[in-house]
Amino acid sequence: MTVNDSAVEVTNASFVYGKLKALDNLSLSAPRGISYGLLGPNGAGKTTLIRLLVGLLKPSTGEVRVLGQTPGGKMAAQIGYMPQQPSLYQELSVAQNIDFFAKIYGLKDKPARARRVEDTIKLVDLWERRGDGINKLSGGMKQRVSLACAIVHNPPLLLLDEPTVGLDPELRAGFWQHFRNLNRQGVTILISSHTMDDAAHCDRLAFIRKGQVIASGTPEELKKATGKPDADLEAAFLHFVRREDKKIV
Amino acid sequence: MFRYALTIAQRIIQQIIRDRRTLALILIVPVVVMTIIWLSFPEALGTLDYVAPALLATLALFFGFLLTGISFLRERSQGTLERLMASPVTRADIVLGYLLGFFLFALLQSLIIVLFTVYALNIHYTGAVWQIFIFQTVVLIGAINLGIFISAFAKNEFQMVQFIPLIILPQVFLCGLLWPVAQMSNYLQWISRFLPLTYAVDGLRNIMLYGKTLNEVGGDLAALAGFAIGMSIITGLSLRRGVNG
Numbered sequence: 001m002t003v004n005d006s007a008v009e010v011t012n013a014s015f016v017y018g019k020l021k022a023l024d025n026l027s028l029s030a031p032r033g034i035s036y037g038l039l040g041p042n043g044a045g046k047t048t049l050i051r052l053l054v055g056l057l058k059p060s061t062g063e064v065r066v067l068g069q070t071p072g073g074k075m076a077a078q079i080g081y082m083p084q085q086p087s088l089y090q091e092l093s094v095a096q097n098i099d100f101f102a103k104i105y106g107l108k109d110k111p112a113r114a115r116r117v118e119d120t121i122k123l124v125d126l127w128e129r130r131g132d133g134i135n136k137l138s139g140g141m142k143q144r145v146s147l148a149c150a151i152v153h154n155p156p157l158l159l160l161d162e163p164t165v166g167l168d169p170e171l172r173a174g175f176w177q178h179f180r181n182l183n184r185q186g187v188t189i190l191i192s193s194h195t196m197d198d199a200a201h202c203d204r205l206a207f208i209r210k211g212q213v214i215a216s217g218t219p220e221e222l223k224k225a226t227g228k229p230d231a232d233l234e235a236a237f238l239h240f241v242r243r244e245d246k247k248i249v
Numbered sequence: 250m251f252r253y254a255l256t257i258a259q260r261i262i263q264q265i266i267r268d269r270r271t272l273a274l275i276l277i278v279p280v281v282v283m284t285i286i287w288l289s290f291p292e293a294l295g296t297l298d299y300v301a302p303a304l305l306a307t308l309a310l311f312f313g314f315l316l317t318g319i320s321f322l323r324e325r326s327q328g329t330l331e332r333l334m335a336s337p338v339t340r341a342d343i344v345l346g347y348l349l350g351f352f353l354f355a356l357l358q359s360l361i362i363v364l365f366t367v368y369a370l371n372i373h374y375t376g377a378v379w380q381i382f383i384f385q386t387v388v389l390i391g392a393i394n395l396g397i398f399i400s401a402f403a404k405n406e407f408q409m410v411q412f413i414p415l416i417i418l419p420q421v422f423l424c425g426l427l428w429p430v431a432q433m434s435n436y437l438q439w440i441s442r443f444l445p446l447t448y449a450v451d452g453l454r455n456i457m458l459y460g461k462t463l464n465e466v467g468g469d470l471a472a473l474a475g476f477a478i479g480m481s482i483i484t485g486l487s488l489r490r491g492v493n494g
Contacts, residue, residue: 054335074337081335087328091264103256104336133267149332 006065007032007157007188008053013062014211015048022048024211025062030190030204032156035179037202038192039237045211046192047084050161053190054081067157077106080150080158084165086142088134088149095121095130098148105153116152123178124148140171147175151182158182158189164198176201196233205233207240215240253338257346258353261320265354275316275354279308279362287370301372302457303426306449308362309385311417313355313392314399321347322400322409330488340485348393348481355389356382375460383463384456387473388449394480395445401487420446425454448472 008030015023023045030036038046051057052064055072069075088097099117107113121130124144134142147163158179164172179189179201191198199205199219206216215222215236223231226239265272286304290297324330333343363381366372374381399416403409423430423437424446430438441447452469455461463470 056331056335076335077337079335081332083328083331083335085328087332089260089264089329090327091268092260093267096260096263100256100260101332101336104253104333104338106337 005031007067008036008190009063009065010049010052011063011065013049013052013059013064015045015052015057016060017048022211023052023059026208026211026213027062028206028213028216030188032188033183033186034203035183035189035191035201037199037205038190038208039194039196039199039202039205039233040192040208041194044194044208046194046208047161048211049208050081050159050190050192054079054159077153078155078157080153080155082146082150082158082160082163084161086134086146088142088145090135091133093131093133094126094137094145094148097134097145098152101149102152105155107153116154120148120152123151125174139166140168143167144171147178151178156187158187158191160189160191162192162194164193164195172197196237199233207237209241209244214244251339251342251345253342254345254349257333257338257342258349261347261350262353265350272354275312275358276361279312279358280365282308283362283366283370297370298373299454299458300426301366301370302374302453303424303450305359305362305366305381305385305457306388306453307421307424307426307446309355309359309388310392310395310420310446310449311413312358313351313389314396314417315413316355316358317347317351317393317396318400318403318409318412319396319406320351321397322403322406325400326405334488340488343488344394344397344481344485347397348390351393352386352389355393356386359385359389374457376456376462380456380463381453384449384452384466384470387470387477388445391445391473391477391480394477394484398480398484398487420444423447424450426450445473445476448476 006029010026010028013023013026014021026045026049038049040046048057052059053066053071055076064071067075067078089100092100095117098120099113102113102117107116121127124147126141126144129137129141134145137145143163143166150158150160164175167175182189191202193199202219204216204218205222206213208214215225219233222236223233226236228235287297360382363378363385367374367378395416399412400409403412423433423441423444430441430447433441448469452466455466
């Protein structure tokens with residue numbers, strides 16, 4: 001696989017917050033058109049990595065390439081970013097929030113934008129609530145609006161930071177159905193999570209711990225690596241954690 | 250450049266219009282404050298005539314700072330600033346968008362204060378009302394940017410409110426509102442030269458009490474414009490604070 005085949009290419013990236021090394025010489029490569037999961041416990045460095053990919057942070061060392069370019073500036077229009085917290089304007093309605101993000105991501109033509117906003121609201125199943133203020137919505141609905149704001153401009157790459165946290169199983173399944181549809185349209189989705197349920201939906205995974213990728217591959221490859229036929233992804237993660245700990249000892 | 254500033258300004262206007270209680274407070278509070286001050290000067294209207302221009306400048310700085318500071322702090326704390334910074338929007342767009350959006354309401358507030366003070370409270374003045382507005386506009390631009398800048402150093406609304414005594418009160422005491430700057434000790438006079446409210450009070454007094462034109466208060470206006478431009482630049486540079494984690 002060449003760099004150009006990758007939607008995301010991270011090479012030996014490190015990032016330090018004060019004295020804390022959030023990313024430690026991390027490398028990964030996510031091919032285009034798939035769902036790529038960053039799996040790891042809280043504090044593993046997943047959010048820092050996503051903030052690096054979206055251009056909010058710059059690596060202390062190493063290199064980060066997104067869609068073949070350095071993140072930030074005008075290329076940000078090609079990324080849909082969903083932060084961990086919903087990050088919406090509480091006083092504005094569902095439709096006004098999505099319309100605002102459509103505008104700042106360059107959808108200038110008013111009729112075309114209105115159609116796209118309508119389609120996106122229907123996609124996240126909030127058409128009946130389109131006029132309601134965000135402060136009147138449940139947590140799950142806010143997550144759906146946040147996702148709508150990230151996808152309204154049809155970006156080729158989605159960076160989603162724990163998008164399914166706090167969602168009930170039905171809603172989570174609905175999210176994954178959207179993600180699968182987007183993959184089929186050629187959209188690459190890089191998703192961070194600490195739940196094995198999300199991990200099972202991904203085409204490829206990177207297990208992240210203490211700012212490093214401790215293993216990567218397809219869910220099947222990772223499960224197989226444990227040597228146990230009935231191992232699930234949780235067992236696979238723990239297997240690689242123990243292997244890393246042994247290396248340190 | 251500034252491609253998205255109008256979009257951001259439009260969003261801020263939408264937000265405030267939908268938040269009816271905030272809108273009502275923006276419009277009513279200045280009138281209540283000026284009425285209370287007027288009632289506290291019943292026997293000495295001449296004194297109020299002298300104090301009113303300084304009060305108008307002080308309230309413009311205070312309300313402009315508070316309105317923008319708290320709003321921008323929410324933008325930081327609820328994560329929407331991070332989301333904006335991850336979009337194609339530039340820092341200049343954000344600063345200008347905020348300036349334009351809040352300027353509308355700050356100016357409306359200032360208009361209400363000036364018109365209420367001049368016409369309802371019958372404060373005597375000699376200068377042209379439009380020149381008072383133009384002067385107040387420059388004061389407001391500085392105040393709005395000061396609010397955005399200071400919000401970078403607060404993590405919540407409680408901390409932001411703590412900055413009022415630190416940023417606004419010293420200016421109130423040293424600007425000439427309570428007693429003339431010339432009567433202060435030398436070091437206080439020296440400090441007052443670096444405070445925007447000193448120039449705002451001096452300029453507005455010269456316009457309203459002595460009928461001077463904007464040209465004649467050009468020195469004060471230049472100092473305030475310099476402060477407004479300087480704050481805009483510093484504000485742009487400080488936007489990443491809190492977003493960088």
